[in-house]
Amino acid sequence: MNKLQIKSISVVIMLVLLSGCFHSNVLERTSISVAVGYDKIGEGKIQTSSVLYGATSKEGKESSQVITVEGETSKGARLNLNQKLGYKVVSGQIRFIAYEGELARDGILSIVDTLSRDPSYGDMMYLAVTEKPIRDILAYKYPNISNVGNYLTRLIAHNIEDSWVPSCTLHDFRNDFYSAGKEAVLPIVERTNNEVNVTALALFQKDVMVGKIEPEQAVYIKLLLDREQPESLEVKMQKDGMAKYVKNVHHPFETIKTALGNLGSKSSIKLISKDELQFDIHIRMNVELQEISEDYDFTEKGAVQQLETELSKQMSIDLLNALNQLKRLKSDAVGFGEVYRSSVRNSRLTKDRWQDMFPKAKFNTKVTVNLIRTGTIE
Amino acid sequence: MTTANMAFSDIASYLKLELNQLLPNCSDLVVHGINSSVAVCYVSGLVDTKVLSSSILSVLTMLDEDEVNTELIRQTITICEIEREGNLDQVALKLLQGHVYIAVLDEYEGLLCNIANFPTRAISASENETVIFGPVLGFNESLSSNIAILRSYIKDPDLVTEPHMLGTKMETRIQLTYMSEYVDQQYVDYVKSKLKQIKTDGLLGNALLVQKLQNHPYTIFPLMTLTERPDRTVQALMEGKVVIFMEGDSHVIIGPSSFIDFFLSVEDRYMSWGTGLFIRMLRFIGLMMSVFLTPVYVAALTFHYQMIPPALIVSLIETRTKVPFPPLIETLLLEITMELLREAGVRLPTKVCQTIGIVGGIVIGQAAVQAGFTSNILIMLVALAALGSFTTPNYLMGTSIRLIRYPMIFMAGLWGILGIVFVAMVIFIHLLRQTSLGRPYLFPIFPFRGKDLTVDMLLTPRAHYSYRVTPTKSGLKSNETENNQQSDTASSNSSSSNET
Numbered sequence: 001m002n003k004l005q006i007k008s009i010s011v012v013i014m015l016v017l018l019s020g021c022f023h024s025n026v027l028e029r030t031s032i033s034v035a036v037g038y039d040k041i042g043e044g045k046i047q048t049s050s051v052l053y054g055a056t057s058k059e060g061k062e063s064s065q066v067i068t069v070e071g072e073t074s075k076g077a078r079l080n081l082n083q084k085l086g087y088k089v090v091s092g093q094i095r096f097i098a099y100e101g102e103l104a105r106d107g108i109l110s111i112v113d114t115l116s117r118d119p120s121y122g123d124m125m126y127l128a129v130t131e132k133p134i135r136d137i138l139a140y141k142y143p144n145i146s147n148v149g150n151y152l153t154r155l156i157a158h159n160i161e162d163s164w165v166p167s168c169t170l171h172d173f174r175n176d177f178y179s180a181g182k183e184a185v186l187p188i189v190e191r192t193n194n195e196v197n198v199t200a201l202a203l204f205q206k207d208v209m210v211g212k213i214e215p216e217q218a219v220y221i222k223l224l225l226d227r228e229q230p231e232s233l234e235v236k237m238q239k240d241g242m243a244k245y246v247k248n249v250h251h252p253f254e255t256i257k258t259a260l261g262n263l264g265s266k267s268s269i270k271l272i273s274k275d276e277l278q279f280d281i282h283i284r285m286n287v288e289l290q291e292i293s294e295d296y297d298f299t300e301k302g303a304v305q306q307l308e309t310e311l312s313k314q315m316s317i318d319l320l321n322a323l324n325q326l327k328r329l330k331s332d333a334v335g336f337g338e339v340y341r342s343s344v345r346n347s348r349l350t351k352d353r354w355q356d357m358f359p360k361a362k363f364n365t366k367v368t369v370n371l372i373r374t375g376t377i378e
Numbered sequence: 379m380t381t382a383n384m385a386f387s388d389i390a391s392y393l394k395l396e397l398n399q400l401l402p403n404c405s406d407l408v409v410h411g412i413n414s415s416v417a418v419c420y421v422s423g424l425v426d427t428k429v430l431s432s433s434i435l436s437v438l439t440m441l442d443e444d445e446v447n448t449e450l451i452r453q454t455i456t457i458c459e460i461e462r463e464g465n466l467d468q469v470a471l472k473l474l475q476g477h478v479y480i481a482v483l484d485e486y487e488g489l490l491c492n493i494a495n496f497p498t499r500a501i502s503a504s505e506n507e508t509v510i511f512g513p514v515l516g517f518n519e520s521l522s523s524n525i526a527i528l529r530s531y532i533k534d535p536d537l538v539t540e541p542h543m544l545g546t547k548m549e550t551r552i553q554l555t556y557m558s559e560y561v562d563q564q565y566v567d568y569v570k571s572k573l574k575q576i577k578t579d580g581l582l583g584n585a586l587l588v589q590k591l592q593n594h595p596y597t598i599f600p601l602m603t604l605t606e607r608p609d610r611t612v613q614a615l616m617e618g619k620v621v622i623f624m625e626g627d628s629h630v631i632i633g634p635s636s637f638i639d640f641f642l643s644v645e646d647r648y649m650s651w652g653t654g655l656f657i658r659m660l661r662f663i664g665l666m667m668s669v670f671l672t673p674v675y676v677a678a679l680t681f682h683y684q685m686i687p688p689a690l691i692v693s694l695i696e697t698r699t700k701v702p703f704p705p706l707i708e709t710l711l712l713e714i715t716m717e718l719l720r721e722a723g724v725r726l727p728t729k730v731c732q733t734i735g736i737v738g739g740i741v742i743g744q745a746a747v748q749a750g751f752t753s754n755i756l757i758m759l760v761a762l763a764a765l766g767s768f769t770t771p772n773y774l775m776g777t778s779i780r781l782i783r784y785p786m787i788f789m790a791g792l793w794g795i796l797g798i799v800f801v802a803m804v805i806f807i808h809l810l811r812q813t814s815l816g817r818p819y820l821f822p823i824f825p826f827r828g829k830d831l832t833v834d835m836l837l838t839p840r841a842h843y844s845y846r847v848t849p850t851k852s853g854l855k856s857n858e859t860e861n862n863q864q865s866d867t868a869s870s871n872s873s874s875s876n877e878t
Contacts, residue, residue, distance in 0.1 A: 019792040026705065027679045028698040032691065053695060092684030093691065122684070150688055 031087045034064075035096040035149030037134030038074060038111055040103040045070055046111075048077035049138045050089070051149030064147040066139045074111045092120050095153040097170075098128045098137070098189060104202060104209035109177070112207065116174055123171045126156040128189045129202040129209060137191045144194065152196060156187060159198050162231045164219040166201070166333075177207060180349045181337015185221070188212060203331035205355065211329040217322035220315075223283055224267050224334045232261050232290060237314040245303040246294045258311070259291035263372060269336065271343040277361040279336055281319065287311075288373040298374050308371050315367040323363050332358045388414035389483045400470040407473070410435075413443045415483035416451075424476035426495035433457055434478060434491065448482050448489055459492035496520070501527070504606045506773060509645040516606045521551055521625040528555065531612040536560075539623075542573055544587075548580020551625040552587070560618035565634060565815045569620055583627040585774075591633070593813055598781055600774040601814045603632040603639055610644045620815065634814035636821035638834055640775035641665065658835060661769045668766030668779055671759050672709050673790040673798045679705040681794030697753035706791025712752050712760045713787065715742055717780070720764070 032053045039047040049068045067084050071077030081089050099108050115121045145151045159165040165187045176184035184204040200212045219233045236257045265285040272278040337354040341347050390411025409419040433456045463469055464487040469479050476494025504516025517524045540554040572591050581587050592601040606628045611621055614632040622631040641661045646654040678685050719738040723731055746752050770776035789797030812819035822831040
């Protein structure tokens with residue numbers, strides 16, 4: 001036998017023998033999990049609920065199956081999951097993971113850590129928090145939702161893209177957790193009767209949930225945070241200088257409500273004084289007016305400019321309120337710490353130091369609104 | 379001959395005796411005595427009987443029996459190719475090539491007239507390489523008429539046709555053809571040296587000659603193009619390539635060829651660059667689909683459920699749960715069914731072929747899914763893959779592409795995507811090692827020549843005017859656009875037709 005023959009025979013043997021070691025996951029012989037929720041039940045015990053693709057239905061509709069098990073750790077719970085299922089549970093299709101609020105208030109690092117350690121989990125799955133036990137959300141029989149796991153994923157994804165929810169992937173969470181000057185935010189998901197919806201944002205200190213922020217304020221955080229921007233936002237202002245442009249007053253009013261479509265915004269955060277910890281926050285927005293509560297007369301001279309100034313004024317107040325809310329909860333979701341760290345030489349900023357410093361920060365907010373279209377013929 | 383002649387009163391019976399010894403069991407040998415002193419012999423079927431009777435027999439019968447001699451015959455009969463020959467061994471050989479031998483009593487030398495007319499088929503449209511647009515003419519099995527077709531395109535003394543003989547028994551005639559001005563001499567030398575090395579009784583067709591000319595005997599890829607289209611041949615000649623014609627084969631060999639050449643059709647040049655490019659791209663997409671589609675299905679379903687988009691996973695699970703086999707077996711089963719259908723379609727007479735279509739469409743398509751034999755999605759993928767492999771313009775390459783799918787499916791079933799990459803790498807390394815007439819097989823890609831690649835792929839307007847943008851020197855660029863501009867327009871009908 002010459003060398004080539006020995007080589008080729010050994011290759012064939014290698015193909016045959018080594019292939020046996022390779023572990024296969026044949027699609028229909030696995031239980032594919034699409035969403036997982038963790039509830040706290042008693043001290044040190046975790047209840048894991050998992051949404052799986054169910055046995056096929058005749059109509060070919062998406063169907064799901066929810067299994068709940070208990071365990072000391074999340075990994076232990078997953079092992080217990082296998083005892084209840086005909087096929088091995090696999091986690092490569094999980095795109096949504098939720099933690100019960102109580103669990104989140106105790107800290108969720110251990111579970112998040114397991115997720116990032118296991119390569120079969122994707123990095124881009126969404127994390128969320130719930131106020132009530134997750135089992136109620138996942139196991140509920142919704143009349144209009146066939147697979148609640150996939151539904152929740154879509155819900156979060158489109159809200160990140162179009163609305164006020166900041167990106168909340170596992171990757172983002174870990175990135176925020178390990179960065180010195182920024183804290184994580186996760187959306188809060190709730191079930192009301194037959195619907196699930198995103199209600200607020202949960203604010204974190206490290207891996208511990210410390211409070212929440214309402215959508216009206218969350219919009220401003222999203223404006224400062226992401227490349228993706230909210231498509232629209234609502235602003236409510238005092239009538240003040242605008243009263244004279246309102247025609248046909250049918251009823252007395254104190255405030256004017258507007259809905260704005262966001263056509264593109266730019267935000268900048270600058271550290272003005274490192275000793276007083278003063279930040280300049282400036283948002284420039286191009287907007288179109290989608291709705292206004294009163295019969296506003298745009299044809300009149302100065303009307304549009306007046307609206308712009310009032311909007312700018314009101315929005316900078318709202319922005320400041322949102323930031324003060326963060327300050328109160330000591331959770332720097334925007335990442336002022338990162339601005340500080342990159343502006344101050346040799347700052348040696350650590351997470352703990354920034355947590356002490358952040359409540360002392362002062363913000364000068366400024367919003368410049370540029371009203372591009374009013375939606376009416378002028 | 380004179381002495382021997384004396385024993386016989388007429389030349390015909392003498393010739394019959396002698397030739398029967400040289401060609402013992404040759405039943406189609408005809409020896410025809412005109413009169414006692416003149417005889418004609420030939421092999422029936424090889425000569426043109428019309429010429430024989432009108433130009434030879436009618437003249438010979440007019441001549442006076444007593445005054446006849448070879449010189450007189452030579453002057454009277456109206457055949458151009460006449461030579462004198464006295465050696466009967468030579469005569470026997472020539473008779474087998476379609477000559478007529480005229481012998482005269484009492485003369486040592488007879489006359490050999492070439493009126494050969496080997497049975498051949500008329501020139502017709504090329505059937506295997508069909509085009510919708512452009513000249514439809516195809517070569518036939520006759521070497522001389524093929525060369526004639528070629529000369530009708532290129533009327534230039536630069537066109538070299540070198541005759542060679544192959545084989546000890548069959549004596550296959552081949553013609554090495556190239557444009558002496560454009561060709562890279564190293565290709566010509568390469569072919570000549572290879573031809574010298576060939577030891578065989580004879581070759582039945584050019585496809586066998588290709589195998590003898592390539593370096594790597596075990597490759598499954600065709601290393602040289604076989605075509606029966608004159609316009610493609612002319613284009614290759616103008617690009618400075620070597621073309622080999624063979625007597626008895628309508629296909630000619632074009633070399634050197636690169637891997638990409640097999641996916642290009644002459645027709646592409648006849649279209650505008652945009653449509654041409656689109657169709658070329660379509661073929662490469664077809665290639666990718668036919669090679670990778672089913673292996674990726676096997677890999678994704680066996681190992682990589684993570685890759686499957688959530689919208690697809692539900693319907694996949696649904697169809698797969700009914701199937702009793704693992705994805706690997708399921709796919710191999712269906713792919714082999716597909717190949718069986720194709721092979722059956724080729725072998726059966728055309729009239730029965732329709733039945734195959736029905737069997738394939740109804741039985742395999744519908745019943746297999748309903749019986750829970752395969753999944754719907756796989757049937758679609760296999761059909762797409764088959765469709766992709768049909769788009770390859772070259773039949774030999776199309777077959778090779780079909781073949782490499784199987785190791786890929788197999789390895790995908792064993793190792794998943796890793797297996798696909800593994801097989802793809804093995805094939806890629808294999809391709810890198812191949813040469814065609816000494817030029818790398820993957821030429822414009824490796825060694826990388828961006829300019830050639832763009833001309834090949836993009837069909838820039840320049841590619842229409844000049845054929846010589848593709849290099850002739852292996853690896854070296856030679857770009858003589860201006861030189862051959864003139865000869866192009868003069869000689870090639872095909873290129874000028876598409877500019878209008």
